[in-house]
Each structure stands twice: as structure tokens, then as C-alpha cells.
Amino acid sequence: MHANWKTWAHVTKLDPDKHLPQEAVEEIVTSGTDALMLSGTLNVTRENLHELLELVSAYGLPLVVEPASPDCAIFDGAVDHLFVPSVMNTNDVRWIVGKHYAWLRHASSIDWEMVVPEAYIVLNPNSAVGRVTGADCTLSGEDVAAFVEVADRYFRFPIVYIEYSGTYGDPGIVQAASEAVENATLYYGGGIRSAEQAAEMGRIADTIVVGNAVYEEGIDVLRATVRAVQ
Numbered sequence: 637m638h639a640n641w642k643t644w645a646h647v648t649k650l651d652p653d654k655h656l657p658q659e660a661v662e663e664i665v666t667s668g669t670d671a672l673m674l675s676g677t678l679n680v681t682r683e684n685l686h687e688l689l690e691l692v693s694a695y696g697l698p699l700v701v702e703p704a705s706p707d708c709a710i711f712d713g714a715v716d717h718l719f720v721p722s723v724m725n726t727n728d729v730r731w732i733v734g735k736h737y738a739w740l741r742h743a744s745s746i747d748w749e750m751v752v753p754e755a756y757i758v759l760n761p762n763s764a765v766g767r768v769t770g771a772d773c774t775l776s777g778e779d780v781a782a783f784v785e786v787a788d789r790y791f792r793f794p795i796v797y798i799e800y801s802g803t804y805g806d807p808g809i810v811q812a813a814s815e816a817v818e819n820a821t822l823y824y825g826g827g828i829r830s831a832e833q834a835a836e837m838g839r840i841a842d843t844i845v846v847g848n849a850v851y852e853e854g855i856d857v858l859r860a861t862v863r864a865v866q
């Protein structure tokens with residue numbers, strides 16, 4: 637059920653902590669992007685998540701909630717999938733299984749059909765996600781390839797996510813991840829602000845994610861990143 641997320645080439649990540657006028661939402665949902673992911677590391681609450689969900693849910697585009705904490709793991713009406721991260725390259729167990737334990741320890745009911753686990757490899761130490769999770773971002777291509785194998789071959793995560801949130805990544809590192817991945821869908825996100833960057837990472841990863849550019853560059857840039865991968 638609902639497995640067509642595997643075919644997405646372009647995902648737009650919207651941050652519940654940031655403001656979007658309704659006109660902007662209409663431009664985003666008609667940009668050609670394959671799905672919207674509602675996510676952020678800092679200042680995401682059930683309240684601002686529900687507000688954003690309400691703003692985007694009328695357009696028929698697939699909606700993913702990607703919670704950074706158990707209180708944001710919601711399965712409400714319009715949500716199609718819950719993509720739940722675990723960070724591979726941290727020594728802080730909270731971000732690998734700890735939050736997950738706390739979530740399931742207190743959850744009332746989980747719709748497991750909607751849950752898709754994601755193995756994050758976080759590579760920008762200055763991003764909120766890098767700082768919060770204490771990820772070791774000094775990895776070589778060989779290191780990243782080994783983490784990809786741990787995630788894909790050993791743990792069998794359906795998604796491996798190379799995360800450079802806020803900065804454009806090293807294509808060589810993403811290439812190393814792509815060569816190591818066998819079954820998982822490979823996501824790339826971070827700093828995509830042009831068609832050229834979208835095309836470059838889109839050639840290597842299965843799915844690219846565009847986040848900040850939506851707020852900082854505007855709709856023409858988003859459209860150009862979509863065209864570059866479709």
C-alpha cells in the first residue's frame with residue numbers, strides 16, 4: 637500500500653516553523669514537485685505542523701510528515717506517510733533508537749502501513765540537524781559508503797538520506813553513497829538552489845529534496861529544480 641513514494645524524483649520540504657502565504661502554497665503544489673514533506677529540526681510543534689497541514693492538504697499532492705520528535709508523529713487524515721529518521725553517524729543513541737523507544741513506549745496506536753524508516757547520514761555540522769544530533773560530519777567517501785551498507789544491507793532501511801541541510805554537498809560523497817546502495821531509495825537534500833545543482837544531484841540520487849530555496853529564492857527556482865530532474 638502507498639509504495640509509490642519510491643518513484644518520486646523531486647520532493648519539496650516545507651518547514652512548519654516558517655510562514656507561507658496561500659498564493660505561495662498554490663504555486664508550490666502546481667510546480668510539478670512529486671510530494672511535500674513537512675519537516676524541520678527546530679521549533680516544530682503539533683500546532684504549527686497542523687496549521688501547515690491544513691494549508692497544503694486540499695491539493696491532492698502526496699503529503700509526508702517527517703517528525704524530529706515523537707510529539708510530531710501524527711497520522712491525521714491528510715497525511716499519506718510518516719517518514720521517521722534515524723541518524724547513522726552519531727554516537728548519541730537518542731537519535732538512533734532512543735526517541736523511537738520513547739515514541740512507542742507511549743504511543744496509543746501506530747498505523748505501521750504509513751511508517752517509512754529513513755537512515756540519515758548528516759554531513760553539514762553547521763545545520764540545526766547536525767548540531768542537535770551531534771553527527772560526525774568529517775566522513776570520507778569510504779566512511780559514507782560503509783554507513784550506507786550498514787543502513788541498506790544490514791538494517792534494510794528503505795530510504796538512505798544524504799543530508800547537507802543548508803549547504804550544497806559534495807557530489808563525490810553522494811556518488812560514493814550511490815555506488816554502495818543496493819536496495820534502498822537514495823535521497824539527497826541540501827542547498828539546491830538551481831537547475832544545475834538539481835540536475836547534478838538528481839543524476840546521482842534517486843530523489844532530491846529542495847527546502848530553503850522555496851522560502852529564499854521563490855517559485856521560479858523551485859520550478860527549475862523540478863524540470864531539471866523530470
Ligand SMILES: CC(C)=CCC/C(C)=C/CC/C(C)=C/CC/C(C)=C/COP(=O)(O)OP(=O)(O)O
Pocket residue numbers: 651675676677678679702703704705706707709720721722723730731732735736737739756763764765766769799801802
Ligand atoms: C522517533 C521519532 C518519531 C522521531 C525522532 C526522529 C529523529 C531521530 C530525528 C533526528 C533529527 C532529524 C534527522 C530530523 C529530520 C528532519 C530534518 C533533518 C530536518 C531539517 O532540519 P534543519 O534544516 O537542519 O533544521 P531547521 O530547518 O529546523 O533549521
Ligand SMILES: O=P(O)(O)OC[C@@H](O)CO
Pocket residue numbers: 649799800801802803824825826827828845846847848849
Ligand atoms: O533546506 P535545504 O538546504 O534545501 O535542504 C533540504 C533538506 O535536505 C533539509 O532537510
Ligand SMILES: [Mg+2]
Pocket residue numbers: 651676677801847848
Ligand atoms: Mg531546514
